[in-house]
Amino acid sequence: MTARSRPRNRRAQLADAAAALFGKRGYHSVGVGDIAAAAGITASALYRHFQNKQDVLGHVLLTGVDELAERVHDAVSGLADDPQSRLAPLLLAAAEVSIERRELTALWRWQGRHLREADQKELRGRATTLLSAWLTGLRRLRPELSSGQAHLLCFAALSVFGSVGDHRATPRSGFAPLLAHLGEAVVRADLPTPAPRADEWRTRVAPTPSRREELLTAATRLFRERGFHAVSMDDIGAATGIAGPSVYRHFAGKSDLLLAASRRMADRLTLGLEDSLATATDPADALRRLARSYVDTVLRSDDLIAVYTTELANLPERDGRELRAMQRGYVAEWVRLLREVAPGLDEPAARVAVHAALTIVNDIPRTQRFTTRPGLADELSALADTVLRAAAEDR
Known part of the structure; x- marks a missing residue:
């Protein structure tokens, strides 16, 4: 294939192929040649777009966080001002994108440890920005929560959405609404008073x-x-x-x-x-x-x-x-x-x-x-x- 006829979205194609392979086999079991073959090109052609396999993983995860942020931006932005009416749209949007990008959801949870240190830091920074707005909204929704409780419930809700990367179950109807419902139950959960024997x-x-x-x-x-x-x-x-x-x-x-x-x-x-x-x-x-x-x-x-x-x-x-x-x-x-x-x-x-x-x-x-x-x-x-x-x- 000549440079002139090369698809403009080749980088995105490679990223999608890599995400699927990393999710199925794990990071270390996938080679640059595997990614290139899945996208229909040679390994040498892949290096026109990425330096190495680690660079591919960094691109996949960082663009994935950006996609999630874009999908939930409007709901998150309005959560602090109107948490009661904006909570349900936020949870549904998060559920939908988690289901649509299941392989990416799994990568976020388990393969991030293989990133370069700089990419890990960048990923944490982008995720923190998104989480901060989410936390602000939850504190407005439930002012009785301490900071620690609010963080716990936020992370637990994220785990609900992240769980779809660990299985292939697909309910016959209402998958995203079900997941959003479970997320909302977590956000509204009453946490028990710590007991002396708990630890x-x-x-x-x-x-x-x-x-x-x-x-x-x-x-x-x-x-x-x-x-x-x-x-x-x-x-x-x-x-x-x-x-x-x-x-x-x-x-x-x-x-x-x-x-x-x-x-x-x-x-x-x-x-x-x-x-x-x-x-x-x-x-x-x-x-x-x-x-x-x-x-x-x-x-x-x-x-x-x-x-x-x-x-x-x-x-x-x-x-x-x-x-x-x-x-x-x-x-x-x-x-x-x-x-x-x-x-x-x-x-x-x-x-x-x-x-x-x-x-x-x-x-x-x-x-x-x-x-x-x-x-x-x-x-x-x-x-x-x-x-x-x-x-x-x-x-």
Whole structure:
């Protein structure tokens, strides 16, 4: 293709192709050649538009934030002056763009760690500008909220919209209105008063770990921070004060570390599920107990849950298939209970609500400003319950 006949939107085509591939395979499993081939050009032609793969990711995420800001600009701008009437249009617009750009929604949540530092800073700056207007409007809507509470509810609502990047469920009708309804329920949620016992999990004194346990903990943290492919056995050894080859005395390879971390998380979730079902008096009680169990498990397993939800594609095929089946089965139990509580709720809509609740619990502890909140466990449980009740009451 000659320069004269080259499409004017080639850069946008490449960005769209990259977003789809990054979302499907993960950043490290996609090469420049893959992106170029998906757009119908050669790898050398791609370099006329982008310096490298990291540059492509930066463009995708920054333009995505700009698109979101443009779509919700009018609603956000008027939120501070008239929060009652502008809230619903804002939530619906945010829901619509999140659904339309699902692959981008997933990238925002999980692939931003691979950006250059300058792009990360720029992304945070643009997102902060948008969030500031949103926070101002929420404080006008609910003046009784403290600054911390307003931030928590704003981020939780964003998690509701971001949850669509973690699943492919599509309700037969009213997907965006359902998502907006769940977001509004979060924004209007009553947060519980902090209880003295809420953060006991943070103050327990753990026994001295074995070398194997040290390695597993270090590897899980590094996988979360950098991604599986960006971590070497030497990195894992260095994090625990030993040489990389010494790690092999405890684990056969990096995949074995990932498998051990993933199975540990799966086992914790399974135990919580079994206990919730065994002690509940009815489906609604089981759902409440399950939500609390999930919160408690995530709060003591933050690195594990991040790895378990993002890195299974890097396991050997048989192990990955087994653990993905366990993930689906766990979510299916939530969906089953919710539909028993609300028989009129169809399965895709129930899945949307369950994933929204799970994503709030997954995301909030990853945000540094919230990690020291007293009573965070109670707040997360209340927010998850709010989302599930809102879905049940909407049908």
